[in-house]
Amino acid sequence: MKFAPASLALIALSACGPVQSTAYLMDAEVQIEAARTAQAERYAPYxxxxxxxxxxxxxxxxxxxxxxxxxxxxQKAQKFAVQARENAMKATRKEEQPSPAKVP
Amino acid sequence: MRALLLSSFVLCAACVTGQQVRAKSEVIKSDIERARRSGAMRCAPRELATAEANLDFAQGELAEGTASRGDQHIREAEIAIKKAIALSKDCGPKQVTIKDTPVVVKIETTDKDGDGILDKDDKCPNLPGPPENGGCPLEAPKDRDGDGILDNVDRCPDTPEDKDGFQDEDGCPEPDNDNDGVMDGADRCPNEPGPIENIGCPIRDRDGDGINDDKDQCPNEAEDKDGFQDDDGCPDLDNDKDGLPDMQDDCPNEAGPAELKGCPDRDKDGIADKADACPDQPGPPEEKGCPKKYSLVVVTKDKIEIKKQIKFATGSAKIVGAESQTILNEVAQAMRDNVQIKRIRIEGHTDSVGDDGFNLKLSQNRANSVMSALIKLNVDPGRMEAVGYGETRPIASNATAAGKAENRRTEFNIVEQ
Structure with missing residues (x-):
């Protein structure tokens, strides 16, 4: 997350393709790492x-x-990573509080 | 040579067209929808994600024009979606137990083909298909007429397109593109309507003179429409062919010399016929082309007639009398006025009285005498000749005094004009 402001500044300063794409990739990488931490691989596989x-x-x-x-x-990678993290976090919270119905 | 052919074959076999990739991606798209309906999001999320992402990549590659890379993604998407469908087949819950209430909900409906349509509503329960087709599989579009246009977009799926560069996208052949009734095979201008007599080509009027090219003898030169041979389509720049262009010719339809601005002059008196009051009788300009009226002389076509005779001394060539001088003056004037008279013959004639030889000599002398008198009156000697005929050419009887008087005469006959 700490890279985000820097990369945004980089985008604002330059309209150059390589710089822009690198900045967006850096942001996506950050979000993916965050999703990994939230166990998205298990709880939000899609x-x-x-x-x-x-x-x-x-x-x-x-x-x-x-x-x-x-x-x-x-940008799509970043969007999915954010969703993955959010869904994973929701799922872990649910696991911690047992739901009234169970699906076998 | 064999190696070249082989390598060409291998290269062609490896070629992937964008159209093929697009067609495959349509199939995968419908499979993804089917898998989602079957619960792939829950039972095969990784496979579903892989299929969707690869489909998106393939479409991106297509947009960039790299069909081969797009094809690789399509293959990956194909594998993934097949897995997803297989995993989702029995994905639906068979039974749901709600813990808080002692109610057991049994789900008895099944979807054997996993197309998302329950078997009771599925016309083809064992074959997957989209809902719009009642759950039956859609047939992949074919190309029955083999014209390269798939039947679903081919307006004439059983008649091959003629591919002649005219409306080749609709799949229907156009045997007569321009609808002029002349079939394209025989039509020299298949895309421009024209009558059959012109082999299907439009009749044009290239020079814009109002005469169509097929009837225009000069299709690239406009007719001048001056009332002279205006139907042939060719301009007539010198209608009378007198060497003077019509624009400068005062009489464009009648040949005439340039000095008279192309107008004719029948009597050759130097006055054009249209300005000549007497176009068939030569005359000076002050008389408007009519012969000058003299008191003792008349200029006719053949001669200068004298109304009275020139008188000579008896047996001599000497001219006598004032009246004779007046006659000579008028003859000289007539010669000067009528420049078209190039040459006259002054003829001397006698009656039959006396010796023939003497008469002949006398008549010659008298003719010479008249010629000398005219020279003195400034008539060009080159325009005259003097001939004595003696008594050989009488015009009246020599038996009477009156006849003899008529035979004694001087004539001025025009020999060249």
Missing amino acids: EWTSANLYYRKSKEEVGYSDFEQAVDFA
Whole structure:
């Protein structure tokens, strides 16, 4: 999270493709790490998988110098990572407080 | 050569068209919807996410024009969604127990094909299919006529498109593109309507003279429409072909010399016929082209007639009398006025009285005498000749005094004009 302000400043200062995509990738990476900490891999597998796939694809697009696509995918990765973290946190809270109905 | 052919084959086999990738992605999209309805989000979240993400990547690659990379993602999405569907098949809960209330809810409905439509509502319970098709599988679009346009977008799925560059997207052949009734195979201008007599090409009027090219002998030169041969389509710049262009020709339809501005002059008196009061009789300009009226002389087509005779001394060539001088003055004036008279013959004639040889000599002398008198009156000698005929050409009887008087005469005959 501490990288976010710096990367935003970097985006504001420059409209350059490589710089922008790198900044968004950094933000996505931060969010993915946060989701991992919240055990998203176990409790929000759909969002977790999506976040990681988009993150990898974004890096691949940087390799092809397709910065527009890279930014787009990095943003999606970030969005899924945030959702993954939130869902994982909700699920762990539920586990801690047993629900009235049980699904076998 | 064989290696080249082989490598070409391998390359072609490896080619993936965007259209193929697009078609596959449509199938995967509908599979994803099916998997979601079957509960893949709960039973196969990783596979569902993998399929969706790869489909998104494939579409991104297509938009970038890299169909081969798009195809790789499509394959990954295909594998993932198949797994997701398989895992979701028995995903629905068979029984739900609610702890707080002693109620057991039994779910007896099944969805054997896992297409998200319960078997009781599914027309094809063993085959997955979308709800809009009653749960039955949609057939992949075919191309019955093999024209490369899939039947679902082909307006004529059983008739191949003719691919002649004209409306080739609709899948229907257009045997007569321009609808002019001449089939394209025989139409020289298949995309421009034109009559059959012009082999399907439009009849044009390139020079814009109002005469269509098929009837215009000069299709690239506009007719000048001056009332002269205006139907052939060719301009006539010198209608009378007198060498003077119509624009400068005062008489464009009648040939005439340039000095008369192209107008004819029948009597050759130097006055154009249209300005000549007597176009068939030569005359000076002050008489408007009509012969000058002299008191003792008349200029006709063939001769200068004298109304009275020139008188000579008896047996001599000497001209006598004031009246003879007046006649000579008028003849000289007539010669000067009528420049078209190039040459006259002054003829001397006698009656039959006396010796023939003498008469012949006398008539020659008298003719010479008249010619000398005219030269003195400033008539060009080159325009005259003097001939004595003696008594050989009488015009009246020599038996009477009156006849003899008529035979003694001087004539001025025009020999060249």
